[in-house]
Amino acid sequence: xxxxxxxxxxxxxxxxxxxxxxxxxxxxxxxxxxxxxxxxxxxxxxxxxxxxxxxxxxxxxxxxxxxxxxxxxxxxxxxxxxxxxxxxxxxxxxxxxxxxxxxxxxxxxxxxxxxxxxxxxxxxxxxxxxxxxxxxxxxxxxxxxxxxxxxxxxxxxxxxxxxxxxxxxxxxxxxxxxx
Numbered sequence: 001x002x003x004x005x006x007x008x009x010x011x012x013x014x015x016x017x018x019x020x021x022x023x024x025x026x027x028x029x030x031x032x033x034x035x036x037x038x039x040x041x042x043x044x045x046x047x048x049x050x051x052x053x054x055x056x057x058x059x060x061x062x063x064x065x066x067x068x069x070x071x072x073x074x075x076x077x078x079x080x081x082x083x084x085x086x087x088x089x090x091x092x093x094x095x096x097x098x099x100x101x102x103x104x105x106x107x108x109x110x111x112x113x114x115x116x117x118x119x120x121x122x123x124x125x126x127x128x129x130x131x132x133x134x135x136x137x138x139x140x141x142x143x144x145x146x147x148x149x150x151x152x153x154x155x156x157x158x159x160x161x162x163x164x165x166x167x168x169x170x171x172x173x174x175x176x177x178x179x
Contacts, residue, residue, distance in 0.1 A: 044112050051109035054102055067091070 053059055070091050074084045084090040153161075 044108060047105040048109040048112060050102075051106045054106065067095075 070084070071088065074082045074088065074091075075086075
């Protein structure tokens with residue numbers, strides 16, 4: 001009897017695609033309802049957008065106008081249209097709720113910014129190391145060029161040597177003419 005016949009149909013279905021690859025772990029759990037997933041990066045981008053808006057003057061103007069309208073309505077509106085009496089407990093609750101959601105969103109945005117800053121810092125450090133290596137290489141090249149130029153005869157040196165040789169030749173030719 002073949003080995004696959006001894007297994008149940010569920011086991012055969014479970015092992016069908018995973019027995020050929022040893023580097024892929026087997027998925028033993030099967031769920032009937034898929035688990036909800038979310039894109040953490042999309043949530044992070046949304047939190048950054050919200051945090052960025054919370055730090056603007058526009059948000060402060062909107063928040064101030066809302067609070068002034070809220071307080072003005074609940075003080076000056078007719079008694080039956082007021083929805084939050086003087087201690088403004090509902091307003092306090094709304095502001096607390098807004099603050100309790102704003103703080104974690106701001107922290108999440110700061111964490112994402114810190115991660116971006118860390119990556120940028122590493123890039124800057126790599127560029128700095130390459131620049132430093134290039135500068136050291138150029139400094140060595142300049143030093144070797146200075147040493148090479150120090151050993152090369154200059155135009156003035158060659159002229160003076162040629163003049164002294166010419167003078168020696170002229171002196172020798174005069175001596176030969178005398179003899």
